[in-house]
Amino acid sequence: MIGFGAVSIVLLILMIILFFSIINALLIIIPFWRIFSKTGLSGWLSILCIIPIAHIIVLFYLAFAEWPIERELKALKKNQTGAPQQ
Numbered sequence: 001m002i003g004f005g006a007v008s009i010v011l012l013i014l015m016i017i018l019f020f021s022i023i024n025a026l027l028i029i030i031p032f033w034r035i036f037s038k039t040g041l042s043g044w045l046s047i048l049c050i051i052p053i054a055h056i057i058v059l060f061y062l063a064f065a066e067w068p069i070e071r072e073l074k075a076l077k078k079n080q081t082g083a084p085q086q
Contacts, residue, residue, distance in 0.1 A: 025050045032058075040068030 032046035039062070048054040 028055075035062070040072070 028049050029046045032049045033043040036045050037043045045058060048058050
């Protein structure tokens with residue numbers, strides 16, 4: 001039979017692992033949230049970055065997708081009249 005001391009040690013180890021897992025997740029989510037927000041995409045996409053394979057897909061999406069800010073810039077350039085601005 002496992003003693004009370006062994007159970008408490010296992011629980012302590014599990015709590016430490018959980019603590020560092022949460023810290024690690026936050027260290028990943030917060031910068032990606034800022035990156036997504038600055039590109040005009042939803043910050044909620046940063047949650048995908050803590051999933052092992054999904055973060056690779058997210059990086060490829062960021063690299064090759066047309067960002068909303070790029071679409072807005074293209075629309076502004078298309079609508080420019082060519083008149084000098086004051």
